[in-house]
Amino acid sequence: MKMQTAHFDYVAEKIAALDTPALRAAYRDAGLSLKRYQWDITWKAGLTAYICDTLYPYLNDDHIQTALNRIIPAI
Numbered sequence: 557m558k559m560q561t562a563h564f565d566y567v568a569e570k571i572a573a574l575d576t577p578a579l580r581a582a583y584r585d586a587g588l589s590l591k592r593y594q595w596d597i598t599w600k601a602g603l604t605a606y607i608c609d610t611l612y613p614y615l616n617d618d619h620i621q622t623a624l625n626r627i628i629p630a631i
Contacts, residue, residue, distance in 0.1 A: 570601040
């Protein structure tokens, strides 16, 4: 994984605050994909500007997706 540890920890902390069993169940019941859940919760966590300003200078979407897969492995 190319994401720096400090950046990974920051993203994981922000997502953990919103990642609930109820939200997971709602996405699962709606038939939405894991990837959709991961990126939606990233947006809900207010990480869009952080991703653009801090992560995109050295990462691309594939690198960020790898980190999201480790943070949120399944719904």
